Amino acid sequence: MTVESPLADRIEATRTQALDAIAQASTLDDLEALRIRFLGRKGELTTALSAMGKLPAEERPRIGALANEVKRDLERRLEEREQALGEEALRRRLETERVDVTLPGTDWPRGIRHPLIQALREVVDIFRRMGYEVIEGPEVEWDEYNFTKLNIPPHHPARDMWESLYLSEDMLLRTHTSPAQARIMESRQPPLRVIVPGRCYRNEAEDATHGIQFLQIEGLVVDRGITLADLKGTLHALCAAYFGPQRKIRFRPSYFPFTEPSAEVDVACAVCGGARCRSCGFKGWLELLGSGMVHPNVLRFAGYDPEVYSGFAFGMGPDRLAIQRYAIDDLRVFRENDLRFLEQFR
Ligand code: FA5
Numbered sequence: 140m141t142v143e144s145p146l147a148d149r150i151e152a153t154r155t156q157a158l159d160a161i162a163q164a165s166t167l168d169d170l171e172a173l174r175i176r177f178l179g180r181k182g183e184l185t186t187a188l189s190a191m192g193k194l195p196a197e198e199r200p201r202i203g204a205l206a207n208e209v210k211r212d213l214e215r216r217l218e219e220r221e222q223a224l225g226e227e228a229l230r231r232r233l234e235t236e237r238v239d240v241t242l243p244g245t246d247w248p249r250g251i252r253h254p255l256i257q258a259l260r261e262v263v264d265i266f267r268r269m270g271y272e273v274i275e276g277p278e279v280e281w282d283e284y285n286f287t288k289l290n291i292p293p294h295h296p297a298r299d300m301w302e303s304l305y306l307s308e309d310m311l312l313r314t315h316t317s318p319a320q321a322r323i324m325e326s327r328q329p330p331l332r333v334i335v336p337g338r339c340y341r342n343e344a345e346d347a348t349h350g351i352q353f354l355q356i357e358g359l360v361v362d363r364g365i366t367l368a369d370l371k372g373t374l375h376a377l378c379a380a381y382f383g384p385q386r387k388i389r390f391r392p393s394y395f396p397f398t399e400p401s402a403e404v405d406v407a408c409a410v411c412g413g414a415r416c417r418s419c420g421f422k423g424w425l426e427l428l429g430s431g432m433v434h435p436n437v438l439r440f441a442g443y444d445p446e447v448y449s450g451f452a453f454g455m456g457p458d459r460l461a462i463q464r465y466a467i468d469d470l471r472v473f474r475e476n477d478l479r480f481l482e483q484f485r
Pocket of ligand 1: 353
């Protein structure tokens with residue numbers, strides 16, 4: 140549209156200037172600044188139009204139409220340029236932020252379960268397959284459960300069998316997993332077939348086969364007609380599964396206040412092959428566990444009738460099971476945290 144008038148010239152000049160500037164804008168911010176400069180409330184086109192009031196009435200529609208056309212033109216160009224710049228910016232980002240999937244990744248060092256926990260889990264799995272239920276008990280225990288309910292009354296000399304770490308007059312770090320026996324029997328009725336894996340603590344002089352902190356797995360079976368043969372069969376099956384069927388074990392009579400009769404199970408020492416070494420205390424055999432038939436008093440404390448029910452129990456040490464499986468001569472190596480040693484159990 141051509142309109143001859145100084146104001147029309149000014150509007151056209153504004154258009155030319157604005158289109159130039161828009162074409163040269165290189166960022167979205169530049170474009171926004173131009174929108175304000177030319178089309179804003181105090182923009183150049185708006186100010187040019189404010190002079191319209193001084194025009195003769197017949198010129199006003201033409202100038203108005205021109206101004207509107209220029210305004211639409213600028214708006215359209217701004218929009219086109221904005222789109223072009225947006226696409227360009229996106230293309231550049233895609234280019235610079237491209238992920239090179241062929242680059243080698245970051246190596247995450249993967250840990251392993253501690254070999255003692257591996258041993259514990261393996262034994263737990265063997266019992267699971269035999270239909271045992273897995274239960275846990277507290278590591279901080281009342282001495283009533285650790286001793287009294289296991290047929291070891293206060294001041295009874297049998298308490299000296301365990302070097303206990305007392306926390307208060309009547310509370311201690313459990314010296315064995317056996318208190319869980321009393322807890323389970325108290326809260327349930329037979330038949331029971333449970334194992335209790337967990338940590339125990341004793342004020343021991345540490346040596347090749349004794350730690351002050353060690354693992355135990357307690358086993359408890361109570362039902363009608365349970366005999367010593369069931370206990371022997373179960374422990375034979377466990378040792379055959381864990382060490383292989385060729386490995387020799389032996390049952391040796393023993394004493395525990397909460398079982399009668401009691402027995403301990405030894406395994407033929409893998410370190411010396413029976414020739415007697417420091418690691419087996421020069422016996423050729425290493426003790427793995429204590430066991431026996433649940434004492435009638437313990438059944439009575441739980442409210443079970445010993446004339447109706449009988450049971451067996453055992454408490455084994457996975458630390459000792461592990462050293463005997465791998466022919467390691469000292470269980471302290473498991474707790475020294477030397478990665479060169481531990482890595483071998485990957
Ligand atoms: C007991 O702790 C009995 N509660 C076992 C028991 C349970 C008998 C149920 C009858 C019925 P003992 O103190 O012998 O018994 O320990 C049992 C096993 O735990 C040991 O044979 C050994 O394998 C392991 N053990 C005991 N003390 C330590 C220790 N200081 N370091 C590593 N393992 C240990």
